[in-house]
Amino acid sequence: xxxxxxxxxxxxxxxxxxxxxxxxxSIPPLGKFLSPQHGFWQNAEPENADFNANLxxxxxxxxxxVYFDERLVPHVFADNDEDLYFVQGYIHAKFRLWQMxxxxxxxxxxxxxxxxxxxxxxxxxxxxxxxxxxxxxxNELEMIEKNPLSKKFADAYTAGVNAYxxxxxxxxxxxxxxxxxxxxxxxxxxxxxxxxxxxxRTLSGNVDDLxxxxxxxxxxFSEFNILYPQVPDxxxxxxxxxxPFDPPVLAIKPxxxxxxxxxxxxxxxxxxxxxxPDKNNGSNNWVxxxxxxxxxxxxxxxxxxxxxxxxxxxxxxxxxSPTCNVYGASLPGAPCIVIGFNDSIAWGVTNAxxxxxxxxxxxxxxxxxxxxWFNGQWADAKIHIDTIKVRGAADIFDTVAYTVFGPVMYDKxxxxxxxxAKAIACRWTAHDPSNEGLALYYLNxxxxxxxxxxxIKHFECPAQNFxxxxxxxxxxxxxxxxxxxxxxxxxxxxxxxxDTSYQWQGFIPQEQNPHAFNPAQGYLVSANQRxxxxxxxxFIPGNYINARAIAINKFLRGMQNITPQDxxxxxxxxxxxxxxxxRPLLLKYVNEQALNAEEKKYLEKFKNWNLMADANSVGQTxxxxxxxxxxxxxxxxxxSKIKPAAVLPNQQTMLEALLRDSALKYIDNINTxxxxxxxxIITSSFKKxxxxxxxxxxxxxxxxxxxxxxxxxxxxxxxxxxxxxxxxVGGNGDIINATxxxxxxxxxxxxxxxxxxxxxxxxxxxxxxxxxSRFYDNFVDDWVNGKYYSLxxxxxxxxxxxxxxWTMNFGNE
Amino acid sequence: MKLFISVILxxxxxxxxGLFLPWWGIAIAAFLVCLLIPMRVGKAFLSGFxxxxxxxxxxxxxxxxxxxxxxxxxxxxxxxxxxxxxLLILVTAFIGALVGGFAGMTGSFLRGRRQF
Numbered sequence: 001x002x003x004x005x006x007x008x009x010x011x012x013x014x015x016x017x018x019x020x021x022x023x024x025x026s027i028p029p030l031g032k033f034l035s036p037q038h039g040f041w042q043n044a045e046p047e048n049a050d051f052n053a054n055l056x057x058x059x060x061x062x063x064x065x066v067y068f069d070e071r072l073v074p075h076v077f078a079d080n081d082e083d084l085y086f087v088q089g090y091i092h093a094k095f096r097l098w099q100m101x102x103x104x105x106x107x108x109x110x111x112x113x114x115x116x117x118x119x120x121x122x123x124x125x126x127x128x129x130x131x132x133x134x135x136x137x138x139n140e141l142e143m144i145e146k147n148p149l150s151k152k153f154a155d156a157y158t159a160g161v162n163a164y165x166x167x168x169x170x171x172x173x174x175x176x177x178x179x180x181x182x183x184x185x186x187x188x189x190x191x192x193x194x195x196x197x198x199x200x201r202t203l204s205g206n207v208d209d210l211x212x213x214x215x216x217x218x219x220x221f222s223e224f225n226i227l228y229p230q231v232p233d234x235x236x237x238x239x240x241x242x243x244p245f246d247p248p249v250l251a252i253k254p255x256x257x258x259x260x261x262x263x264x265x266x267x268x269x270x271x272x273x274x275x276x277p278d279k280n281n282g283s284n285n286w287v288x289x290x291x292x293x294x295x296x297x298x299x300x301x302x303x304x305x306x307x308x309x310x311x312x313x314x315x316x317x318x319x320x321s322p323t324c325n326v327y328g329a330s331l332p333g334a335p336c337i338v339i340g341f342n343d344s345i346a347w348g349v350t351n352a353x354x355x356x357x358x359x360x361x362x363x364x365x366x367x368x369x370x371x372x373w374f375n376g377q378w379a380d381a382k383i384h385i386d387t388i389k390v391r392g393a394a395d396i397f398d399t400v401a402y403t404v405f406g407p408v409m410y411d412k413x414x415x416x417x418x419x420x421a422k423a424i425a426c427r428w429t430a431h432d433p434s435n436e437g438l439a440l441y442y443l444n445x446x447x448x449x450x451x452x453x454x455x456i457k458h459f460e461c462p463a464q465n466f467x468x469x470x471x472x473x474x475x476x477x478x479x480x481x482x483x484x485x486x487x488x489x490x491x492x493x494x495x496x497x498x499d500t501s502y503q504w505q506g507f508i509p510q511e512q513n514p515h516a517f518n519p520a521q522g523y524l525v526s527a528n529q530r531x532x533x534x535x536x537x538x539f540i541p542g543n544y545i546n547a548r549a550i551a552i553n554k555f556l557r558g559m560q561n562i563t564p565q566d567x568x569x570x571x572x573x574x575x576x577x578x579x580x581x582x583r584p585l586l587l588k589y590v591n592e593q594a595l596n597a598e599e600k601k602y603l604e605k606f607k608n609w610n611l612m613a614d615a616n617s618v619g620q621t622x623x624x625x626x627x628x629x630x631x632x633x634x635x636x637x638x639x640s641k642i643k644p645a646a647v648l649p650n651q652q653t654m655l656e657a658l659l660r661d662s663a664l665k666y667i668d669n670i671n672t673x674x675x676x677x678x679x680x681i682i683t684s685s686f687k688k689x690x691x692x693x694x695x696x697x698x699x700x701x702x703x704x705x706x707x708x709x710x711x712x713x714x715x716x717x718x719x720x721x722x723x724x725x726x727x728x729v730g731g732n733g734d735i736i737n738a739t740x741x742x743x744x745x746x747x748x749x750x751x752x753x754x755x756x757x758x759x760x761x762x763x764x765x766x767x768x769x770x771x772x773s774r775f776y777d778n779f780v781d782d783w784v785n786g787k788y789y790s791l792x793x794x795x796x797x798x799x800x801x802x803x804x805x806w807t808m809n810f811g812n813e
Numbered sequence: 814m815k816l817f818i819s820v821i822l823x824x825x826x827x828x829x830x831g832l833f834l835p836w837w838g839i840a841i842a843a844f845l846v847c848l849l850i851p852m853r854v855g856k857a858f859l860s861g862f863x864x865x866x867x868x869x870x871x872x873x874x875x876x877x878x879x880x881x882x883x884x885x886x887x888x889x890x891x892x893x894x895x896x897x898x899x900l901l902i903l904v905t906a907f908i909g910a911l912v913g914g915f916a917g918m919t920g921s922f923l924r925g926r927r928q929f
Contacts, residue, residue: 005854006922013844013915017837020908031912034905035839036872037831040888041905044880170835175884722890772884 023181033178043175043772051806056813059159064810069803072767072775075318075794082156084321085335087810089160096332096769098174099311101184104191107198108134117393127274129386130400132407133197136431140193143435150438154189157335161187195333200430203351203462206277206543208647209359213493214270215646221262227649231534232546233656236553238531239514248537253487254501269421271410272644280733280743282528282545283350285467287475289522294561297754298469301567302348303745305738308712312765314747326444327793329747336440344447345470346751350526352463352479354542356429360405360497361422369401375499406431429482434460449474456480465526471753477524478515479531483508486539525552546652547734551577567750572786573736574613579623582655589682599690615705615730625692630685637670704730710741723771727784760788816860822846823864839865840916847920854921861917866910873902
């Protein structure tokens, strides 16, 4: 009797432990997770946490001292470069391990391995791998390992990350590992390369080739120039107008392009991309020369716009060794400083937005995908079988063919089993071997313009606008990257992939990349606009955004005696420059007689709007709602029948088209017998907008930030809402303060290059990735309010300074 | 008195186990104490339950105080417990206590068999 009871009781206990040790759906293993000595309580960092430590690692050659200031920014002083990057890796891992690893998992198509069996995630993983992300990272890794210098510092960084992982007990794991119940794996140099490719995907992955190929069936290519013009009327390019350009290397258009490319329409199904990076992945940077500043020294400003996440994409630090002394934003998971300044120069980056990704239609011999038709014969494809591990389910095997163009992303097996689906290969500069880390390594140490130019040559993808200022007074900007040489129209849509004739014929010579040095105007601006005007002798399609550059130029032109404080105000400026041009047009064509009292009330507010998209602006909400409805009215009748989705012309294009031609043919709604005029649709859009606005007003959402509801999400998005935070800010993607709903200035930096550098920065996050730390989000309020922190480029002699709160000493045995 | 001693012993042993063993070390602690100290089955369950409850509640409470409820509020929203730190501490302690209770009961049954 008693033995039965014992066994029953034992079984209950064991089953209970088993059940509480296991993850059930999204519920973490409760026993493990709640145990105060093992689970999440361990991540509840004491308010007065002590970050002091003395650590010994046999890998170190000398001593490294890390001084943390009151914002938990580390100032790292190392005896040599290898030790410097070892400790950078260690510190990154200590404060940001989960995010570093998770991003590389995403980049490698391994989300299902961590997040479980979800059909959408499996698709995302398959597309990631099929787009050649891992192949690209391996090519980058080969370049890193071939160069003794970059191998040395990548190895040191990786060793530092692993040194932290090895000392990590289960109780110390970041809370995300505990919630999802998995463990970090060892770090390696491939993961560094994967992070570079993740940036490439985010910043150079957004193209509309597949959508435009579908659209071509409905709208002739000749009309694309109205819908998607290459050079907008209002363009204020990065390189000032009038800059002379060298004669180009020409690409030859294939003789049959009109019939088999531009004019070709077939009925086959075409896949569209599942992962489409945010079109607003842009940024602002500018530099003003001493001639325009109060101090007489250049001021460099930069605010990269990315998804605003917790933990933040950036980690602030100072790196000091005998070869460098540099401060700025680093990317957890990769060595060096990405955006920052040293004792001689400052630099910042914005995205080039150039199209460096094309697609080719492949003709396979049969479903084995082993051979494809190329140059008049069957060529062998390299078959790669990807194994996708799925948590809690069987592995998935995916066969991907690699052609001379690149990996075949879409075929009969992906994304759907549509029988007549085209096989489409992807050609992308991210696939090509390059070594971006080397650019950062040299840039961190550059002392003048020439060294900056030499350094950035190593940066090929994702192409960036590197703005530059130096203490000797020089200012400059280079759009740097590797750009295919294209004939007009090449690569806007899927190209024939049966021979060499549609392949890229080379690359634009690096020295011909758009650049400017000490221009007469005394300042340079890049904000994702087209880099040069129509006199630039190359065809350079891209996903450009023009409004912010127009606004920044407008303000800088009129400014003199500029101070860093002026630049802070400018980075936070919410002036809607597009609305400035759009408002007279809207007011001219709206028929006030047709409006009722409620509608007139909104129109009055719109008329009196100060054109600022501030957090509590009502005018901006009215403008935004009205303009979007007008856009729908103009384009939807023609474009909405195009499935799965057409490419909506951008707002600048629409505005310019309407300003140029008030009888634009798209104004008429083709679905009604009568012919609508601009008066009709502007008025009807306003009436419809008023209806919506009335609704927002009832919900208390008429103020811009309440309408927009911007928020910083955790990287795991809506699954971890309590780890996110609402941010009551204004701005928008086309406004200098480019905060959208989930996206915005991820790091604001201002550096005045006076004898003693005066630098300021802030980012919407905190130095710790731990949601249980007071350093998780402690910069957010100041970021929201447009405040900055004065950056301390610490000297070795200042170890006794009151700003030093904690010290970590690293040495060998 | 016996109950009081075993509760304290279980809490202490469970704490020590937490330094070296995975979280289910609490079960071993409760099992061993109830194996060594003769108690009725009900009391054994209670001492295992209370021993772990007290330990986990105190530890969680202490950590939560030092953290100024920063993390517990977020986790209590996630679970969802309405963002209540106290509720989360009680749930924490209850989950551990349940394991402790059954483990203690098991130990007591095993001891009982030996007595025959």
